[in-house]
Amino acid sequence: MTKTLKRVPAILIVLLLLFSISVFPAGAASAPAVKNVILLIPDGMSVGGTTLARWYKGGTPLAMDEMACGLVRTYSSDAAIADSAPAATAYATGFKSHTGYVAVLPDVANMPGLQPIPKGDERKPVATILEAAKLAGKATGLVATCEIPHATPAAFSSHCPDRSNYDDILEQQVYSGIDVVLGGGSKFLESGARKDKEDLIKVIKELGYDYVTTPEALHKSNSSKIWGMFAPKDLSYDFDRDPAKQPSLAEMTSKAIEVLSKDKDGFFLMVEGSKIDWAAHANDPVGVVSDILAFDNAVKVALDFAKKDKQTVVIAVTDHGNGGITIGDRETSNNYDELPLSTFIEPLKRAKLTGEGVEKKLNADRSNIKEVMATYYGITDLTEDEIKAIKEAKPGKLNYVVGPMISKRAHIGWTTNGHTGEDVVLYVYSPINDRPTGVIENTDIARYMERILVMDLQETTKKLFVPARTAFEARGARVKWDDGDPNNPVIVVTRGNDKLRLPVNKNLAEINGKPVKMNGLTVYNGVTTFVPEEALDLLN
Incomplete structure (x- = not known):
């Protein structure tokens, strides 16, 4: 009897240990919270292009x-x-929208x-x-190889139909307070x-940014x-890039991470490989x-940081396919399984520049077409029709002419x-192995980021985008649209002796x-003006 009683505590201890292991998996107590998200978007990257790039690198x-x-x-x-x-x-907000609309709701959702x-709610930001x-106190950044107001970076940082x-x-x-652009x-x-004649470079400097224009300065x-x-506009393709004048996407990603990761509250960074599209x-x-390949180098930079940091989720996902690219064409219909890999890769390996880069090597009268195409695009057997097509190509459109030739x-x-319109591949690294799987909607990417960063996009919308006229008039104020300068409109709100101006x-x-800096923008969608909730309190 005594021996049995003595064994009971030992058995209980073992059972408790087993229970704790099953309920709290190994490492759960020390599992890192996700503080940072790096979202990389290879615009227009289809699976066929990814496969081709992999074969190209061996x-x-x-x-x-x-x-x-x-x-x-x-x-x-x-x-x-x-x-x-x-x-x-969809990736930025969790809402599907209409062609041309950035971070505003569509007029119609009928899919x-x-x-x-x-x-x-049409066109509501x-x-x-x-x-x-x-708003959560994190640092934020945008990196792209196109111009920054282009569609993808715009959808994360502005609201316009x-x-x-x-x-x-x-x-x-410029006025959104993004830390790195x-x-x-x-x-x-x-x-x-x-049109408004505003010198935004001057504004950027006045806002405290280090405005840089060379890789060295960066x-x-x-x-x-x-x-x-x-x-001035988009950056060069990576094959065409002058490293002394333009940084690579990987270099820009690395610098952005270096700066943003100093914020103790974490960061969000969007990186776009724009010109795959x-x-x-x-x-x-x-x-x-x-x-x-340039985009994949940027992914490696992000992934290496995340694996070392252990508090960062990395997502890589294109926004849509483009071109319907395939390895194999109509001419390989009957012998596709007999062709060596070199059939598809060697013609591309002979090209030193992209079609866009080749155009810059042509002289004014395009009399050096054969030499340029042989030296920089690897094509030595141009037909007379091809030479004619190159000579007649519109400025800025030569890649549309020579791309099909090398293809x-x-x-x-x-x-x-x-x-x-095909589904696209989702790539995710999570330090806690919390990753979406299966077939998901593009809007689920925003919901995933919202969840792992413990944020609420719906509440953020309520804080940042209040219909101005309705809200101010409900507080007994009068609202006037001042478009004396049509390119710099201002919302003027008056109540009693108080006057509030919102550019x-x-x-x-x-x-x-008295000037005041708010935590959000005044936005006009063509019908309604929206202001941050904070603007309403300025009249109190």
Whole structure:
């Protein structure tokens, strides 16, 4: 009896230990919270392009390969094939939208399974994951190889139902308080190129950014706020890039992480390999390979940081397919299984530049076509028709002419010069192995980021986008739209002796002549003006 009683505590201890192991898996107590998200978007990257890039580099795995975990459906609110603006909006906000709309709701949501847009919510701005991160005290950044107001970066940092309205989009971006912005598009910041004549480069400097324009200046910067512009418009394809004049996507990603990771609260960073999409539009496989490999180098930078940091989730996912690229074309229909790998790769290996880079090597009268195409694009057997087509190509469009030429020689197939509607591959690294799997919606990416960062996009929308007239008039104020300068409209709110001025597209306010910086923007969607909740309190 005594021996039995003595054994009971020991048995209980063993059972308790087993219970604790089953309920709290090994390492759970020390499992790191996710503080940071790096979202990398290879715009327009189809699986065929990814496979081609892998073979081009010898068949060794891409950095993103180990992260593959699912598929993403890319359709927009009213179309099976998405434009980049609504595709990026889905990732940024968790809402599908319409062609050309950045971070605003669509007018119509009629694809199968979607809920209709409530009347009055059409074109309403909705908060982005970048804005939610900023409100949570995290550092934020944008990196792209296109101009910064282009569709994808715009969808994370501005709100506009017209993706081509660079004036409004870029002004919103400048006044959004993003910590690191790196890419192209300096000409759109200049006063001479803007309808409002505002010198946004001057504004950027006044806001405390280190404004840099060379790789050397970027690397040397010790600032916690950097705005880097490395081309008047888009950056060069990586194969065409001059390293002394433009940093690589990997270099920009590395610098952004270096700066943002100093924030103790964490960070959100969006990185876009923008011109994979542009090369696919042109059916230029050299451009596709060039920038998929450059993008993958950026993924490696992010992944290496995340594995060391252990508090960072890395997501790589394209917004849609493009071009319908295939390894094999109509001419390989009967002998596809007999052709060596070199059939598809060697013609591409002979090219030193993309179609866009080749155009810059042609002289003014294009009398050196044969020499340039042989030296820089690896084609030595041009036909007279091909020479004529190159000579007649419109400026800026040569890649649309020579891309199909090298594709034909490499038996790379294409179905379109436009986007495509297939599901795309999702790549995710999580330090706690919390990854989406299976086939998911593009909007689920935003919901995933929202969940792992413990944020609430719906509440952020309520805080940042209050219908101005309705809200102010409910408080007994009068609201006037002052468009004396139509390119710099201002909302003027008066109540009693108080006067509040809210310039559109800015995070600035003026109450009784006193300037105030708000935590959000004043946004006009063409119908309604929205202000941060904070603006309402300025009249109290």
